[in-house]
Every structure is written in C-alpha cells, then in structure tokens.
Amino acid sequence: MGESMSKRLKLQLGGEAEMEERAFSNPYPDYQLHEAAAASSSPSEAAETQRDPAPSPVGEEPESLPFGPDGKISSQFTRRIQSKIGDLLQQMEEGLKTADPHDCSAYTGWTGIALLYLQLYRVTKDQKYLQRSLDYVKRILRNLNGRRVTFLCGDAGPLAVGAVVYHKLKIDSESKECITKLLQLQRTIISTDSELPDELLYGRAGYLYALLYLNTEIGPDTVPQSVIKEVVDAIIESGKNFSKEERKTERCPLLYQWHRKQYIGAAHGVAGIYYMLMQPVSNVDQETLTELVKPSIDYVRHKKFRSGNYPSSLSNETDRLVHWCHGAPGVIHMLMQAYKSFKEDKYLKDAMDCSDVIWQRGLLRKGYGICHGTAGNGYSFLSLYHLTEDKKYLYRACKAWRELFISYRTYWYQRLPSFQHLNLDLKGEKTKWNRTAKRSVAMETQCQE
Secondary structure: OHHHOOHHHHHHHHHHHHHHHHEOEOOOOOHHHHHHHHHHOOHHHHOOOOOOEOOOOOOOOOOOOOEOOOOOEOHHHHHHHHHHHHHHHHHHHHHHHHOOOOOOOOOOOHHHHHHHHHHHHHHHOOHHHHHHHHHHHHHHHOOOOOOOOOOOOOOHHHHHHHHHHHHHOOOHHHHHHHHHHHHHOHHHHHOOOOOOOOOOOOOHHHHHHHHHHHHHHOOOOOOOHHHHHHHHHHHHHHHHHHHHHOOOOOOOOOOOOEOOEOEOOOOOOHHHHHHHHOOHHHOOOHHHHHHHHHHHHHHHHOOOOOOOOOOOEOOOOOOOOOOOOOOHHHHHHHHHHHHHHHOOHHHHHHHHHHHHHHHHHOOEOOOOOOOOOHHHHHHHHHHHHHHHOOHHHHHHHHHHHHHHHHHHHHHHHHHOOOHHHOOOOOOOOOOOOOOHHHHHHHHHHHHHO
16 A cells, blocks of 8 residues: 555554554453353453453353343342442542542542442442441532532532432531532633633533532422523533534534544543433423534534544544543443434444444453543443343443453553553543542442442
C-alpha cells in the first residue's frame, strides 16, 4: 500500500496493534457456544491461540452457568459474590486510611464510598450499611468546596446522596437542608453568562443527574418540575446554539463541545447529554425529543466504526478506546435509552453491536474502574440484560466479568502495581487510596439484584 495508504486505514491498523496492549483477550466462549466449547476444550485451551490472554484461574474446574433457566443467579455464585464483597470492603477501608481527606466527590472521593454503602443497604436491607453511609455523609458535608456543581465531581453529588441517606433514616430536617443547598446551585447552571459546559462529568447534565436522582430516590416532587425544566432548557439552548455555530443544524440539531472538542462518549460527550435528556423524569416534550434529540443521535450513529465501536470525538478516526468515558461502553446506554424512547429496532441493534465489541475488547488492562475499566464495561451487559432479558448478556456479565474480577486480581496487581490510581481522567488528578475495591463491589451488588 505504501504512500497510498489512507490516513484512516493507518490509524485503524495502529489502533488494532495498540488494542493488544490495552486489553486482555477474552478466554471464555460466548453464551450460545458455551456447551459445545465446554465439551471440546477448556476456556484456557480455547484462548491459547489468542493474544496474551488473561491467566486461567488456578486450581478451578470450568463451572456450569452461574444462573438457572429462569435467569436467577445460582446460590453458589451468590455466595461467591458475597464473600468477595466482604474481602473488597476490607481492602477499601484499609486503603481509606491514606485517602485524600479533601476529595468529597462521588467520582474519586468520599461521596463514592457513601454511595457504595447506600447501594449495599439497598441490596441487602442491612441497616449497618445505611449507618456506615451516614458516617461518610457527615464527613462529606463538612468539607464541600463549592468549586464544581455536578453529581460526579462537584457539590451536587454529596448534597444529593446526603439528602437520600437522611431521608431513608427519617431525619427529614437534614434531608431538606441538603436539598435546599442543592437547589441554590441552579443559578450558576442556568446563567447565560456561565462558561459551564454541558457534559455529564463537570457540566449541566451532571447537575441534572443530581436533580433526577432525588426525584427517583425520594419522590417525584422533591425537586419541582419548574427547576428541572429550566436546567433542561439551558442544555437544549446551548446545544442548538453550538450546532448553529458549527453549521450542523440540519444534520445534528443538538451539538456540544468540551475543551473545544466535540466528544461522543458518556463522560464528556453527547452520548451522556442525550441520555440525560431522554430520561422520562427529565420530562422533555416528545416534539423536542423527535425533532432535536433523535436526529442528533442518528448523526452519532453514522460515526460508528465497522467493528461496532465509536470514536472518542467527531474528529477522531481511530478505533481505539473501549471505555465508558470514550467508546462503545458509554454510547450503548444512549442507544438503549433511544430504543426505549423511540421504539425503533435500529437502536437496539446498534446497542447489541456495542455489546459484542465490549465482549471482545473490553477486558481492560487498566483495572476494574467504572470510567475506563472492566466494571464500567460489565455494567453495559447488565443493562442490556435488563432491557432484553436475553440470558446471553447476563452470562457475559456474570461468567466473564465477575469471574475475571474474582480470579485475576492478583495478576492485575503484578502487571500494574499502581493500577489503583488509573481510574482518573474524569472519574483527573491522582489520589492515594484504593478506589478499585469500590468499583468492584458496586458491580457485584448489581449482579445480585
């Protein structure tokens, strides 16, 4: 090919080579092939010819499916998850002794711990987890810094989680105080003079998430619909204005940028914003969804690579990242929500294509993180299973990701001695404590639900 090789092809070939370094090969047969593959070879034998597979669990025989014909997780698998949750919580609490005392965010700090214990309470109904969540909430609310306003990275997250924890404990005065402080942030969000972005991590969509979280967890009138509408309108107006600036109004009526780049992914890009606008509790009218959101989603769909993955930004031509923040694991949630909103099979098909990419290339060497790690990729399988009830996706979540978490942790420690610090670009700056355990437990509790 020589000089005539296109830039795009060069980038794709380079991306394929780099992918070998970014992820382990998946050593497991897929769901439909499970019985035939198990009869002919073990998972480790099936992976022998693939690139640098993750090591097989030592001393373990291939197991049967981790769920029954009704899709209910087996008691054996449940016990295994529960045991691992206990181990990981111990590791996490030990690591928290050297944590940054000033990081109160849900993304990398103490609110994420409070949220984890709240989720454990939701799954187990064990009051000790709710009380543990309260302990962290009290610490958090004394250390808010006012620098950011979103659920993941700003004060909105601590205030929203605090409100929910106090509500569940029936301490209504404290819950209402958190809600009042959260609503006071709205002036910054809707200000026309604000330079606030619109994305999920640091922008308006991240604040909207906090409002919707309260109405979902506490009650539909916790945050007045008029407040939500003002935030939604600010997001939509911003997208329309930027699309007009870029002369893309016809092709992509709602367009957004972050740091002068038109990102696609869930963290900084349009996928996360469109996803929030399509939430039923956002109460966006059907005309806006049909005339503005839907054609914008279709514009993004046409950027899909042949593999089924998506670029990190509209200008990027490299099929490289398979993360929640950039790539199929984040875009899949937008597509699933589009299927729910518009009832068109093309969105579900594209979501399934995303799932196939994640199954093939999503066992990331970076570690367990939600943003750019295996837990975030595993969440996509759970979400697709809840939508379709196709056991293939439950199998992918349980058999591949759960067993890989349980069996390969030592290998990740050996290969990546500092991987506990790698979950930060969004969900940043480095901190000292082991956030790995937090993300792993979070996914395990989802597997149990």
